[in-house]
Amino acid sequence: MTDFRVPFGFEDALRPPVRMRRARLAPAVLRVGRGGEAGTARAKLERIVRRTPEVMVKITGRTRDGGHLQRHLDYITRNGKLVLEGPDGERLVGRPEVQALAEDWRAELAVVKSRRDxxxxxxxxxxxxxxxxxxxxxDAARAFAATLFGDRHPYVFALHTDDRHPHVHLTVRALGRDGERLNPRKADLQLWRETFAAALRDRGVEAEATPRRARGVVRKAERTTVRKLRERFERGEGAMPETLKGALESAAKPRADEPPWETPLREKQASIRRALVVEALRLQASRAGEDRQLGQDLEHFIRTLPPVATRRDILARALAVDREKPQAPMGRSR
Structure with missing residues (x-):
């Protein structure tokens, strides 16, 4: 019999970063990983220790009119070359059928009084x-869409395989069948991640949707728009983004002037890591072989966690290295 229990303090790492009860679509879907059952917590901990790949579920944009929607559908179908799939296996093939769908969605929105934007x-x-x-x-995307939107919002999706990462473009009509508008919150996005990860696991694909803090990561992912601006600046094609400029100014300040949110962040990560160390030692002393193995795997995971480094820390180190570089000698003037 296993001696596993939910590590005291680690429930904060397993807990989603937002209050899941605020998710608007929560009643219609299977809730995943509430964290109250030891079996669920252990399975999640085992996946974290194995560094199971994390799913990505991201809202990339909103279409504002029929023309915008048509251009988006043309993009995800490669101008009609890829099949669009909808609920119950509905298939749209070719640009005429895609154009008809875009017109139907635009027309239905037009008869409902709503904001201009x-x-x-x-x-x-x-x-x-x-x-x-x-x-x-x-297949997992098909199950994900049916679970979340099947009887609420019309949707279509297409698979793209022309990239290193297999991905699905899912387009969901904002106006629901009952007249309710889709307005996802942060809690919805976390619920969507967990639902997609569970759908993948049901199909034999190792997948997780854990908060960053459970994996020892404290930095948020860089926004796409900021990343593109930064890359343009690094290529010498534009001005330095204001966000990067502010981050550099913050990194140049002494540690005593660090932002007030960084201290609790470090303390939280230290608390989680202490809880993991205690649980690793306890599992290694267990009579159950599976527990001892998990304890050893957990110890290795802890030893290989990245240092707790905010974006400010990384930029500060980069600035320090840049200052220490020897300056090239000035050329002799004639």
């Missing part, structure tokens, strides 16, 4: 790391 649809990407079978990603 109300979106026609939401564009969502479901993705996994390279090496995952695209067919299983496609």
């Amino acid at each position: 109300a979106p026609v649809s939401f564009s969502i990407i479901l993705s996994m790391p390279a090496g995952v079978d695209p067919g299983r990603v496609h």
Whole structure:
């Protein structure tokens, strides 16, 4: 019999970063990983220790009118070359059928009184790391869409395999069948990640949707727009983004002037790591072989966790290294 129990303090790492009860679509879906059952917590901990690939579920944009929606659908179908799939296996083939769908969605929105800037649809990407079978990603996306939107919001999706990462473009109509508008919150996005990860696991694909803190990561992912601006600046094609400029100014300040949110962040990560160390030692002393193995794996995981480094820390180190570089001698003037 296993001696595993939920590590005291680690429940904060397993807990989603937002209050899941605020998710608007929560009543219609299977809740995943509430964290109250030891079996669920152990399975999640085992996947974290194995560094199971994390799913990506991201809202990439909103279409504002029929023309915008048509251009988006042309993009995800490669101008009609890829098949669009909808609920119950509905298939749209070729640009004429795609154009008809865009017109239907636009027309239905037009008869409903709403804000002038109300979106026609939401564009969502479901993705996994390279090496995952695209067919299983496609099947999981089909189950994900049916579970979340099947009887609420019309949707279509297409699989892309022309990239290292197999991914699905899912387009969901903002106006629901009952007249309710889709307005996802942060809690919805976390719930979507967990639902997609569970759908992949049901199809034999190792997948997780854990908070960053459970994996020892404290930095948020860079926003796409900021990353593109930064890359343009690094290529010498534009001005330094204001966000990067502010981050550099913050990194140049002494440690005593660090932002007030960084201290609790470090303390939280230290608390989680202490809890893991205690649990690793306890499991290694267990009579059950599976517990001892998990304890050894957990110890290795802890030893290989990245240092707790905020973006400010990384930029500060980069600035320090840059200052220490020897300056090239000035050329002799004639």
